[in-house]
Amino acid sequence: MEIMRPMEIENKSFEIISRELGDRVLDKNCEPVIKRVIHTTADFEYADSLVFSEGVIEKSVEILKAGACIVTDTQMAMAGINKAAVARCGCEVMCFMSNSEVAEQALAEGTTRAAISMRKAAEIEKPLVIVVGNAPTALIELNNLINEDKVKPKLIVGVPVGFVNVVESKELIMKQNIPSIVARGRKGGSNVAAAIVNALLYMASPRDINQ
């Protein structure tokens, strides 16, 4: 098998994805996000399950270009976000999951570290992008914090995965009047979260071909 350059592989993958999507019409603005998620998962269900709030792509590009603080609910999602693209946009990425105070507080309250880490995020005063790829408890806590006027993210990427409260937590976020990208249903994941953020970052600041 011939080994190709990374960008050649990516371009060929996107061609295959476009071909297999066939004559399906995707929203032009949302298309790069949908295709990148399919590229990351090889799962075409995302063409149906990703839900975009009105104008979210244009708003996201603007937010990222202005430099936002991106907070993820897992180290994995943080690891998957392209750091060169983050730097080009003047953004920063954080995750509080390995913070020892967060772990202690979660244990004391009988909740998850992900939920507590959303409270830590709410204390940040910069424009916030909240990225949840794993824990529905993070989305539920975020929803509570929004209802209590304790935080107002500029963008929510809500794609936790799983079987307990996952579907419901995403429906809560979609009802908020905040720009959001959500994967309806059980599916999602840290890889999907990172793919969505990367697609938006690449729209905000195109990549060098060697990266």
Next chain:
Amino acid sequence: MEIMRPMEIENKSFEIISRELGDRVLDKNCEPVIKRVIHTTADFEYADSLVFSEGVIEKSVEILKAGACIVTDTQMAMAGINKAAVARCGCEVMCFMSNSEVAEQALAEGTTRAAISMRKAAEIEKPLVIVVGNAPTALIELNNLINEDKVKPKLIVGVPVGFVNVVESKELIMKQNIPSIVARGRKGGSNVAAAIVNALLYMASPRDINQ
């Protein structure tokens, strides 16, 4: 919605997965791995696509208990592997993807960093577990290195995802006489790779309930 403790959520998720698998009979040894991958992806296709070489679970548990060097093809897979479980088994985890020499060599040779990082892994003299969740080029290079007698991993977790050479690269690895767990077809990912490794680590050394 009630927020539950992490282990309660996980236990309830596994109950739902077992129920939805219905009367399907899974190999008892492989079951914890299959269920953890479904837990991570909410994708039941993995009950069909995961291919286990003969005796791979018993062999993996033995290898991990003896302390192995686990090398991943992405920072994301490394981030997803439970570090407490790694430490309990006396293992270590490495990833060479952010190594600047690896990047330079990949650019010079017109190949991927993932392929070059497999050559770095081949230089390690400890018992090796190779974990590929993203790049088929890593699996192809690994296959070449095995054929050239330059490396002989104790275990290969081969679950790259995508559209170009992914299916083929996994078939190559399954033909090697090396213990392997592979996700046949296009699907896989860093999250799937980490889930498989974690399932094996938890079998090798059971978790503290609070972790």
